[in-house]
Amino acid sequence: MLKVGVIGTGMIGQDHIRRLTTVLNGVAVTAVTDVDTAVAADVGGRIGATVHATGEELVGDPAVDAVLVCSWGPTHEQYVLAAIAAGKPVFCEKPLATTQEACLRILDAEAAHGSRLVQVGYMRRFDFAYRALKMAVDSGEIGLPLMMHCAHRNASVPPFYRGDMAITDTAVHEIDMVRWMFGAEVSAVRVLVPRHNRNGGELEDPLLLIMEMADGVIVDVEVSVNIRYGYDIRGEIVGENGTASLGGPAPVAVRRDGRVGVPVPADWRERFLQAYDVELQEWVHAISLGGQPLGPSAWDGYAAAAVSDAGVEALRTGNRVLISLVDQPKLYAEAAG
Amino acid sequence: MLKVGVIGTGMIGQDHIRRLTTVLNGVAVTAVTDVDTAVAADVGGRIGATVHATGEELVGDPAVDAVLVCSWGPTHEQYVLAAIAAGKPVFCEKPLATTQEACLRILDAEAAHGSRLVQVGYMRRFDFAYRALKMAVDSGEIGLPLMMHCAHRNASVPPFYRGDMAITDTAVHEIDMVRWMFGAEVSAVRVLVPRHNRNGGELEDPLLLIMEMADGVIVDVEVSVNIRYGYDIRGEIVGENGTASLGGPAPVAVRRDGRVGVPVPADWRERFLQAYDVELQEWVHAISLGGQPLGPSAWDGYAAAAVSDAGVEALRTGNRVLISLVDQPKLYAEAAG
Amino acid sequence: MLKVGVIGTGMIGQDHIRRLTTVLNGVAVTAVTDVDTAVAADVGGRIGATVHATGEELVGDPAVDAVLVCSWGPTHEQYVLAAIAAGKPVFCEKPLATTQEACLRILDAEAAHGSRLVQVGYMRRFDFAYRALKMAVDSGEIGLPLMMHCAHRNASVPPFYRGDMAITDTAVHEIDMVRWMFGAEVSAVRVLVPRHNRNGGELEDPLLLIMEMADGVIVDVEVSVNIRYGYDIRGEIVGENGTASLGGPAPVAVRRDGRVGVPVPADWRERFLQAYDVELQEWVHAISLGGQPLGPSAWDGYAAAAVSDAGVEALRTGNRVLISLVDQPKLYAEAAG
Amino acid sequence: MLKVGVIGTGMIGQDHIRRLTTVLNGVAVTAVTDVDTAVAADVGGRIGATVHATGEELVGDPAVDAVLVCSWGPTHEQYVLAAIAAGKPVFCEKPLATTQEACLRILDAEAAHGSRLVQVGYMRRFDFAYRALKMAVDSGEIGLPLMMHCAHRNASVPPFYRGDMAITDTAVHEIDMVRWMFGAEVSAVRVLVPRHNRNGGELEDPLLLIMEMADGVIVDVEVSVNIRYGYDIRGEIVGENGTASLGGPAPVAVRRDGRVGVPVPADWRERFLQAYDVELQEWVHAISLGGQPLGPSAWDGYAAAAVSDAGVEALRTGNRVLISLVDQPKLYAEAAG
């Protein structure tokens, strides 16, 4: 039974605590903390977990084998560094940190430690459909991949959603996904801005993000965040001899009112619920067996930050923006494929 | 240019005249007649065709190479016999005749003539999707066929629609189709009656018609004639190693309101428009080249009547009803496969 | 943490033990037993569970809160009765018992106990697609259901598979499913036998099972157990205004070699893996919360046996066979809907 | 009966002659000519048409009501101008002419004539699926269109196929289609070149063509001309509230070998056979009724040339290339939407 301490008991933290305590196998939540101490006390009380005053204190608790960071983004760096310093595995919700510099400090700390402790919460790698897509590509049945067409659509976004977030919060999932899918880094990005969707007011929406991979694959991503009809994640990989496309959950087809209708998920919770479960279950099992985490690494977190920063610059300037990463520490060579 | 005389200028007759004069190649309508002489005069006048007082007179017109019978069902026999007597090709809308006895008289007359003159208007054999389905089966890619599941759905039927018509007017298309698809006769039928659809009031609707083919294939046909959502014709053939299903016209998919929606045709006109065009175009070309018609024969018309009669008896009695056909005249041996 | 004792550590028992110990939340396997004592010792040793000499001894173990019966069918009755006698919840793999009489003895025992202790392992009720289908029907969006078309297809079956098993082992899943889907009992069955699939040698395969529900819904089920192409479970419910069909897992579509191809599951493990997880997880949660099980009841097990027996008679005689059940004990009134 | 003279009796010319003489209604081919006089004599002899020494002579033949230009591209201008000079309707296969300057000379001549005589052979506007797509967009059901994603895939191309042809011969169909679909001109183009498909040797293939429409819609077009699996034309229009996608011909679905497979057309003939028929039938009917042609105009031919030229420049330079058209003559204002 892996004993996990959770830093941050807000919405995401509480959802992960629900998952760890009522869905997953082989794990217990033994400690919690939050900047809002009342919430932390309430959540901790309900599940019988120790409530700590600070994340650092939680990390030091001997009843904590591994740490789950669900706090506000700007605090991620400090808690991840604390866990590394304590030699404890740490699962950090995305982003790994809010600047490339902070990500690099984490890389340095983990490299100094000498083995992987960090996993970043990019959950698409654990989705059944993306995994089937990757298996189809890796099988060679469509030949070498050349292009990928993606769409990332949300029915709506909250009022505080700003233009940059289409890159940093939304398309960042595709940024991580294509790096994993193709085992290559992104070398350049462009962002094109069509006529705006009036559902989004002044927001620059939709966008067309174009990524050039180091091996020559070109990826286009439609980002539409006010498209009303549902949450729709699509992807088609174009190979030399054919293509492979994401299916998705289509449990039922209804013939009614002149139409065969297949439901679209309402939001990311519905679409990726299972991926979140698999993500943390596999992490729990890997850590419990004494191994390193197998999911997205600190290097992946850093690369996502670098591409994301370039994407924001491309959106603001209209330019093609090149990306150059630092040399990859040996520790991550295998993970990056 | 094949010169066609049309007997019956009601709704179906006018639609075929439109087809012959403005859609098809190599054909002209030179003569018309109808029990309603005013309508015949009006239609004939508009297209410059001779208007005859009777069908027999039209058949005898030297400016008529071939005859199209679109009159009221009970009159089909006499006009088909008149055409055979004149040695002229005749396309008769379904049914060939309203009794098996009448069909047999036509078989005798045609056999006496010595070659095929008659084609009956079962148009599914000319539909692109049914043809693709038959090609898939005949290719052997699913192995020997064992079963077929069909559905024949109408959004609604008019008030004069009675229970027997579900067999004689609706399922009769499946009756002809399976005989053609499997190259075998129907040897027994059953009709099961589920809970009624309240959209149809007292009507026994839907029905489940079960046909046993002479070679052991079993076919089930759902007949639903008040199902509101559209006109939907479906079929899946179960073979030893796989199945083949009818696709259909799905020109567009719309993602809207939480659903991916593909339109269903509104009625048989929309679904089979093209099949009617192909049916008559192929008939025109075959006759113009001096050959025999290649579509459903008088034998097919007789067999459909026999199965249809058995279906009505099965519906009324609840029994499994056996079908025995007369010996097939040599003339039709090839057509029946 | 619910403490479960497992009776029967053969293939199914070991798979459920894997599930309970490495997949599910809130449960531990504390005791095992098997007719093959060596296997029981080996399995028990690996997971640190007490190994009992008999099922009755296991039931009596104070470290066993609830019992999972995975032994040979003919022994189900005795272990279920033992658990009821001990007042312990018992999950029994299908069938509940091998005769209707044995099922009735279990109903009597449970009624005497006064509340539900028994759940039977019909897992389709826990499948995401069947649940979505039931939600669509229950929402009223297709109107009152009138018919259902099903297909249950296996790529192949082992040499010991006999004709009756197409009903008792294969179609029995549809028998339970339609009772749950429509909240009604099956009142009559017929079985039609088409031309045989030569892949199955002498086996009567495929079959068309027709069930009449007490409320007038008619269900047809194609059972094909040697169809080579994969494991395919399909269902379409025909309502007054439309239809609802099972979707399924289609994670990826590959365009290759002249075709858009979507994979079909290889077998029931792949298709229903998740349903088995959900089935037991929900059982664990319900029992842990001190409640009665919510899944298929002993009554459901009895009714499945009665319909299954009638199906076998229908297959052997070619007749329509009526089904009459005993009066339903009050205890189950709610569960049967 | 419209009397048509055909200039150019090569492959396309012969196919159109087959269409006009054996498929379409209300039209006869009365005259032919070709640079290869033997071929012209042979083709003309078979259908009983006058064989002319030159296109100009054919245009002047009083037995020619309308002209169909199917000759080599560089000769299109002279024959179209000859027909305009004679005041006869002329259907010109794409391209209208091989330079923008030549197109402008045709615009001037037609404007001088004062009404439309010219139709250019962009046949996608006549395809049932594109028409259904346009109806979906025009209905407003997805809101204002913002983006369109297209793919134009060929299984293979002949050895003489060069890089520019991916724009001028292949993507030119999408260029015309989007102008018609959105009723707006293309204002800028980019071409991105991913890793090459080794099936095409040195050919720059695939390409990603990006078009910016004057109203802000952005269109991306994948052009893959060696993708082996078939001929696949896809399009999805992204609106404010949803999307609409091209369906296509999918007459049959085969379940076999672990997969549900739907066939993809082998080539453009199979995919667009019907569109070619509709294109010419509608032209015949419009001209026969004494009206102007309703299909793609000389302006459309000019605009396609301008965008196509810009596309070639974009491919060669890697730049975003702006397009500026001459002022649109009043004659075409309506046609351009």
Ligand SMILES: [Mg+2]
């Ligand atoms: Mg995440």
Ligand SMILES: [Mg+2]
């Ligand atoms: Mg007909």
Ligand SMILES: [Mg+2]
């Ligand atoms: Mg089960």
Ligand SMILES: [Mg+2]
């Ligand atoms: Mg064309």
